[in-house]
Amino acid sequence: MTERPREAASDGIAMLRYEIRAEIWVYPGKGGWHFVTLPAEFAACIKAAMAGLARPWGSLGVTAVIGETRWSTSLFPDKASGSLLLPVKASVRQREQLKAGDTTELTIEVEL
Secondary structure (H helix, E strand, O other): OOOEEEEEOOOEEEEEEEEEEEEEEOOOOOOOOOEOOOOHHHHHHHHHHHOOOOOOHHHEEEEEEOOEEHHHHHEEOOOOOOOEEOOOHHHHHHOOOOOOOOOOEEEEEEOO
16 A cells, blocks of 8 residues: 655645555445545544544545545544545446456545
8 A cells, every 4th residue: 555645735725635555345244335444544644633523423524536536425433444444436436447356546635
């Protein structure tokens, strides 16, 4: 995995940007949800930066980018890994021609 945290400002809004290379995997339960697990050290940074901003189930609102596709989504805490999970919607996978087992480069943007 390649991880590069960067701070950026857009229109006066402070933002953290994480560039990551990770594998897409499928949750084995009902629904066939596809996820990427963020590296634990970045998950810790994101959790600290967004302290007090968690939504129900501990989710954190972010913007994700894979290839040419950008979407608003949430990161979810994962007790098993101690990290955060990024769900990768079917429409994103189809547009970017990705499937479970593929490794992709993605960007997570966090507004502060």
